[in-house]
Amino acid sequence: MTQRRADITRGLWLGLLGIVVFAVTLPMTRLAVGTPEAPQMSGLFIAMGRALVAAALSAVFLVATRAPWPRRQDVPPLLLTAAGVVLGFPLLTSIAMRHVEAVHASVIVGVLPLATAAVGALLHRQRPSAGFWLCAGLGSALVVAFTMLRSGAPGGGLSIQLADLLLLAAMLCAAVGYGYGARLSQHLRAEHVICWALVMALPLTLPLSLANWPATPLKATAWWGFAYLAVFSMWLGFFAWYRGLALGGTVRVSQVQLVQPFLSMLFAVPLLGERLDAVTAGFGLAVIGVVFIGKKMPVNALPLASLPSRP
Incomplete structure (x- = not known):
C-alpha cells in the first residue's frame, strides 16, 4: 500500500x-500559425512537420536505447495512439489556432x-x-462557466465557433x-511508446511535411514556436506524461490536466x-483546489467478470 501511494x-x-x-x-502554436491578418505556417505543415522532426529524434532514441520491436498485439493501440496525439490533436489545434487567441483556446482544453478519465476508466x-x-464534473463545470463568461456572445451566452x-474534436483525439x-506504458517504456507512435x-x-513546406520567408518567432512544438510538445513532454499516467493511473492523473488551461493563459x-x-x-485557483481534493478520492479496479474482454 505504501509503495502504491x-x-x-x-x-x-x-x-x-x-x-x-x-x-x-497553444501559445507556441499561435506563434507558428500566425493570425488571419499575418499568417505564418499552415496548420497542416505545423502538424505534420512537428511530428516529422520528433520522429527523427525518436528513431535515434530507439536505436540508442536498443528498444525492442513492438509486439504484434501492440501495433493496433500504437496506431490509435498515433492517430490521436501525433495526427489528430496537432492537426485540429493548428488549424483552429489561427482563428482564436490562446487564452480563448485554453479554456476549451478544460474538457x-x-x-481522458472516461477513456482511461474503460x-x-x-x-x-x-x-x-463529482470533483471532475465540478472542475469541468468551472471551465464551462469561464467559457460562457468570456465567449463575447450577447447576454453572456455561449458562442460556439468552427474553431471551438x-x-x-482535438480534445477527443x-x-x-x-x-x-x-x-501501453504499463509494459513498454513510456518513452518508447511515443517514439514508436511517431515512427509509425x-x-x-514525411510526404505531407515536404509537400506543405512554407513557400515564403517566415518570422523567426514562427520557427521558434515550431521548434518547441516538435521537441517538447510532440516528444519530450510525453516521456513524463505517459510515465505519470502509468504510475498513478490514467483516471487519477488525468485530473492534473485541469490546471492546463490556466497555465496556458x-x-x-x-x-x-x-x-x-x-x-x-x-x-484558476478554484480549479487547482478541485484537483487537490479530487486526487484524494478513491479509484478502484472493476471485477474482471463484470468487464468485456480486451480486443
Missing part, C-alpha cells in the same frame, strides 16, 4: 511536469481531463468513486491517444501579449 504521488508529479510542457503548446478497467466524478468545434498510450506515422508525416501573456485578469486567476 508512492507510485501515485510520483505519477502525479510526472503528470504535472508533462502538463507544464503541454501548457505552452480534456473528463474525456481501457484500464477502473471504477472511480462518486466523489472523484475543431478544438473540442488527445483523450484517446492518452488512454491507449498509458495502457512517418508514411503520412499564464504563458500566453508574455509570449503573445494577451491579457490575464483577476477573474481568470480566480477560476
Whole structure:
C-alpha cells in the first residue's frame, strides 16, 4: 500500500511536469500559425512537420536505447495512439489556432481531463468513486462557466465557433491517444511508446511535411514556436506524461490536466501579449483546489467478470 501511494504521488508529479510542457503548446502554436491578418505556417505543415522532426529524434532514441520491436498485439493501440496525439490533436489545434487567441483556446482544453478519465476508466478497467466524478464534473463545470463568461456572445451566452468545434474534436483525439498510450506504458517504456507512435506515422508525416513546406520567408518567432512544438510538445513532454499516467493511473492523473488551461493563459501573456485578469486567476485557483481534493478520492479496479474482454 505504501509503495502504491508512492507510485501515485510520483505519477502525479510526472503528470504535472508533462502538463507544464503541454501548457505552452497553444501559445507556441499561435506563434507558428500566425493570425488571419499575418499568417505564418499552415496548420497542416505545423502538424505534420512537428511530428516529422520528433520522429527523427525518436528513431535515434530507439536505436540508442536498443528498444525492442513492438509486439504484434501492440501495433493496433500504437496506431490509435498515433492517430490521436501525433495526427489528430496537432492537426485540429493548428488549424483552429489561427482563428482564436490562446487564452480563448485554453479554456476549451478544460474538457480534456473528463474525456481522458472516461477513456482511461474503460481501457484500464477502473471504477472511480462518486466523489472523484463529482470533483471532475465540478472542475469541468468551472471551465464551462469561464467559457460562457468570456465567449463575447450577447447576454453572456455561449458562442460556439468552427474553431471551438475543431478544438473540442482535438480534445477527443488527445483523450484517446492518452488512454491507449498509458495502457501501453504499463509494459513498454513510456518513452518508447511515443517514439514508436511517431515512427509509425512517418508514411503520412514525411510526404505531407515536404509537400506543405512554407513557400515564403517566415518570422523567426514562427520557427521558434515550431521548434518547441516538435521537441517538447510532440516528444519530450510525453516521456513524463505517459510515465505519470502509468504510475498513478490514467483516471487519477488525468485530473492534473485541469490546471492546463490556466497555465496556458499564464504563458500566453508574455509570449503573445494577451491579457490575464483577476477573474481568470480566480477560476484558476478554484480549479487547482478541485484537483487537490479530487486526487484524494478513491479509484478502484472493476471485477474482471463484470468487464468485456480486451480486443
